[in-house]
Amino acid sequence: xxxxxxxxxxxxxxxxxxxxxxxxxxxxxxxxxxxxxxxxxxxxxxxxxxxxxxxxxxxxxxxxxxxxxxxxxxxxxxxxxxxxxxxxxxxxxxxxxxxxxxxxxxxxxxxxxxx
Amino acid sequence: xxxxxxxxxxxxxxxxxxxxxxxxxxxxxxxxxxxxxxxxxxxxxxxxxxxxxxxxxxxxxxxxxxxxxxxxxxxxxxxxxxxxxxxxxxxxxxxxxxxxxxxxxxxxxxxx
Numbered sequence: 265x266x267x268x269x270x271x272x273x274x275x276x277x278x279x280x281x282x283x284x285x286x287x288x289x290x291x292x293x294x295x296x297x298x299x300x301x302x303x304x305x306x307x308x309x310x311x312x313x314x315x316x317x318x319x320x321x322x323x324x325x326x327x328x329x330x331x332x333x334x335x336x337x338x339x340x341x342x343x344x345x346x347x348x349x350x351x352x353x354x355x356x357x358x359x360x361x362x363x364x365x366x367x368x369x370x371x372x373x374x375x376x377x378x379x
Numbered sequence: 380x381x382x383x384x385x386x387x388x389x390x391x392x393x394x395x396x397x398x399x400x401x402x403x404x405x406x407x408x409x410x411x412x413x414x415x416x417x418x419x420x421x422x423x424x425x426x427x428x429x430x431x432x433x434x435x436x437x438x439x440x441x442x443x444x445x446x447x448x449x450x451x452x453x454x455x456x457x458x459x460x461x462x463x464x465x466x467x468x469x470x471x472x473x474x475x476x477x478x479x480x481x482x483x484x485x486x487x488x489x490x491x
Contacts, residue, residue: 297478306468306481320478355422368479370422
C-alpha cells in the first residue's frame with residue numbers, strides 16, 4: 265500500500281473486553297513500532313519488531329498487552345481485559361531499515377475508548 | 380521519566396511571523412533528533428531531522444538549531460502560515476534503543 269494502514273480507526277470496548285488492533289506496514293519495511301498516545305500527549309513507545317522478531321517490548325505497560333508479527337509484515341497489538349486507562353490512540357510506525365535513525369512512517373492510529 | 384522536555388505547550392503566532400519551539404533532552408546517547416507534525420486525526424509525519432554533527436539544518440521555511448553542549452534543540456518556522464497550524468513533536472533516538480522518545484507536543488495556531 266501507499267502508507268501504513270491501521271484498523272479499525274475507532275474501537276469502543278467495554279471494560280474487561282479483549283481487543284485486537286491491526287497494523288499493515290509499508291511493503292518491504294523491516295522495522296515496525298507500536299506507540300501509545302494519550303490525549304494531549306506525545307506518543308510513548310510500546311514495542312518494536314525487526315521482521316518477525318520482537319526485539320524490544322520494554323514499553324508495554326502490563327502483561328495484558330501483547331504484540332505479534334508472525335510473518336514479518338502485518339502486526340497485531342492485543343489488549344486483554346481492557347481498563348479505562350487503556351483509552352488512547354495506538355499508533356503504528358514502520359521504517360525501511362533495521363534501525364530507527366531514519367524516517368519513521370506512521371499510520372493514522374486506532375482510537376481506543378474503554379467504557 | 381521524561382527524557383525529552385518540550386516547550387511551550389501551546390503557541391499562537393500571527394501569519395508571517397516566526398514560530399519557535401524548544402526541546403531539551405537528558406540522554407547523551409541520543410544521536411538523532413526529528414521533528415514531527417501531527418494534524419487532528421492523523422498520525423505524526425516527519426518534518427525535518429538533525430544529527431548532532433551539525434548545529435543547524437534548514438529545509439524551506441523550517442530550521443532546526445542544535446546545541447549539543449546544552450542538550451537543547453529548537454524548531455523555527457519562518458513566515459508561519461495558517462496551514463502550519465498543527466501539533467508539533469520533537470523526538471530523539473539513539474543507537475542503544477531503536478525507539479523514538481517524544482516530547483509532550485506544542486499546539487501551534489497561526490492566525491490569519
